Every structure is written in structure tokens, then in C-alpha cells.
């Protein structure tokens with residue numbers, strides 16, 4: 001146990017140095033390992049937001065379960081909604097283990113969501129009025145999520161990397177499920193084609209916002225540098241947005257759809273997509289729970305929490 | 320109500336087929352073991368085939384502390400424990416015009432009756 005004593009005798013700086021050496025060597029950090037305070041706080045913020053977004057993200061799609069156009073589609077979207085709730089549970093476990101030394105639990109995560117302290121992804125504050133939106137969420141919102149999540153598959157924090165591995169495997173199904181809906185509509189009647197185009201128009205700005213602002217100058221704060229320094233992710237928000245364009249723009253166009261941004265093009269010299277910036281003030285407002293569906297969906301979550309409370313109480317006495 | 324006492328932490332393990340090893344899945348929160356089992360199935364076995372599921376209360380697990388893990392570093396010379404250290408026998412058996420009974424050969428024997 002000489003090493004154990006040795007570790008306890010180390011100064012904070014020495015511990016930090018050893019930690020950085022470990023992550024730079026590609027080692028994984030586990031929940032009960034020593035970690036710098038800002039590493040822990042950054043992870044808690046990132047993962048609790050990710051986890052709660054999975055759960056809030058199931059809400060716009062669940063609206064389409066009873067209205068799906070066929071039994072096959074109903075089974076498909078039901079499976080996807082269930083997966084998203086599963087992703088949420090997985091990620092909340094990762095966040096909860098990180099919060100444990102701070103004396104916080106799932107109860108705090110829920111209360112922080114209700115009070116607005118814990119934010120969820122901008123895309124899940126938006127409306128999904130047609131079946132075209134349901135398909136588009138699977139195709140492009142899950143597509144965007146795949147881009148950000150695969151970027152963290154090698155994250156230095158072991159439990160998060162392992163959760164993401166499970167999640168990304170299921171996301172592949174989600175994306176194809178969305179593609180199947182969109183393709184059927186894009187190859188359908190005039191009315192169906194219009195439905196997809198309108199969904200693209202409706203979601204365009206939200207999709208650009210999904211990756212977050214390019215740097216702190218747009219919204220005041222950005223955790224990008226910290227997450228890159230600590231090897232939680234490798235690419236910047238803008239890198240990810242560009243990756244998304246490169247993968248999806250040709251596919252969108254190939255289906256005969258039009259981009260709602262006529263300035264958009266690929267600049268060969270810079271090797272970058274040039275596009276019109278979304279309104280970042282609107283973004284800030286949306287994630288403060290002022291989006292078109294924010295309050296309604298939070299209300300639904302709160303109602304589920306409160307009406308199911310009796311189950312907790314009943315089981316508590318049974319224990 | 321005090322939610323702290325409501326949820327307990329469980330670790331989930333499962334076996335894909337009767338012959339595969341038990342594999343660690345992930346952890347979950349549940350109020351008791353029965354619900355933990357139900358949730359393990361819902362959370363982790365939605366697609367994959369599964370032959371058995373175990374759930375273990377996390378507090379019942381004694382695992383290594385981070386400092387203790389350092390004692391796991393292997394000495395690099397373990398040839399005497401593995402077949403690698405006896406590889407030279409192959410050449411010697413050849414000298415006696417016999418094939419060496421290696422791991423692949425031996426593990427292929429399992430329960431085969433003559434004429435099967």
C-alpha cells in the first residue's frame with residue numbers, strides 16, 4: 001500500500017499533473033478517481049444536460065405515437081421513444097455518480113430542470129406539427145446528435161465514453177428510421193413533398209443552433225475549451241457544424257429539397273461551408289425555456305413527476 | 320418525503336447465451352431488487368438476445384480503490400505460466416515424428432464419440 005500513502009501525500013498540483021498525464025496517455029478516468037474540480041463540474045453540466053435532453057427529446061416524438069400513419073411506423077417510433085428514455089436513464093446514472101460527492105441526487109436533477117437551472121437542448125423546445133417533422137427529427141436531429149456524440153466516444157471520462165458507445169449504436173437505428181419516413185414522403189404525392197420541405201424550413205435554424213455558438217463572443221460563455229483541454233471531446237462546435245453540413249447537405253439536396261438559406265455554398269478555397277448565422281439571441285432565449293413548446297413540455301414532465309409520486313410513497317413503506 | 324432513501328444503486332450483468340460469460344452492462348437506480356430486474360431488462364436488453372440477467376446492489380460490491388489498482392501491474396515475465404513458455408516442444412515432438420497437442424487441438428476434443 002505504499003502507493004496509496006504516496007497518493008495521499010501528493011500536493012494538489014502533483015495530483016493534477018498526474019491526472020493530466022493519465023488522460024494525455026489515453027487512460028480513462030473513473031467515478032472514484034481523483035479529478036480536478038472543474039473537470040467534475042464540466043462533466044456534470046454536460047452530462048446532466050445531455051441526459052435530460054434525451055428525456056425531454058422523447059416528448060415531441062411521443063406526440064406522434066398515436067398518430068403514426070401505419071402500425072409499422074407506430075412500432076418504429078415507439079421503439080425510438082423508448083430508446084431515448086433509456087439513453088436518459090443511462091446518462092443520468094453517469095451524472096449522478098459524479099454529483100455524489102457533492103451530496104446531490106436524481107431528485108436535484110429533476111428540481112433543477114423544473115426551476116430552469118438545468119437546461120435542455122434547443123431543438124426539443126420546438127414544435128413538431130406534422131408527420132414530416134417526426135421524420136425530420138429522426139433523420140436530421142438524431143443525425144446532428146450522432147455527429148456530436150461520436151465526437152466524444154473516446155472521452156477521457158470512462159463511464160461517459162461507455163454510455164455513448166451504447167447510445168450511438170442505437171442512434172444508427174434512429175437515423176435510419178427517420179430516413180425511411182422522409183424518403184417515403186419525398187417520393188410521395190405533391191402534398192407529402194411539401195410537408196417535408198416545410199419541415200426542413202421549420203427546423204433549419206434550430207439545426208444550426210444545435211451545435212452551439214462558434215465561440216464565447218456570441219453567447220457570453222462556452223465550455224468548448226475546457227472540454228477539449230480535458231479530452232472529453234476533440235472538435236469545436238464549428239467543426240461539428242461543418243461536418244454535419246458535409247454529411248447531410250448533399251443528401252438533403254439529392255431528395256429534391258431546397259435549403260432555406262440561399263447564401264449557403266461550399267467555399268473551395270477555405271474548404272468551409274458558408275452559411276447565414278442563426279439568431280443567437282433567439283437561441284439564448286429558447287434555452288431559457290422561452291421556446292414555443294418549452295413550458296408545455298416542462299409542464300408535462302412535472303405532471304408525470306407529481307402524479308407518479310404516490311408510487312414512490314407506496315414502495316417506500318413496502319421496503 | 321426524502322428521496323435519498325428511495326432509490327438504490329444496482330449494477331447489472333447479463334449473459335448473452337448459455338455458454339457466454341457474464342458481462343457487465345451498466346448501473347441503474349431502482350427502489351428494490353424486483354424493479355431493478357425489470358428495469359435492467361427494459362434498459363439494456365431491448366434488442367440483444369439474452370439468456371440470464373443478474374443485478375447486484377452496489378453497496379455489496381467490494382472493488383479496488385484507485386490506489387489499489389496500481390498493485391495490478393503485471394510482472395512481464397510470465398512465460399512459465401503460459402503455453403508460450405513451452406512452444407519449443409513443438410520442434411522437439413517433430414523430431415519424434417509426432418504432432419504437438421496444442422490448445423486448439425485439445426479444446427476441440429469436447430465430448431465427441433467415435434463415429435459421430
Ligand SMILES: [Fe+2]
Nearest residue numbers: 054083084087
Ligand atoms: Fe438518444
Ligand SMILES: [Fe+2]
Nearest residue numbers: 084142171174
Ligand atoms: Fe436518438
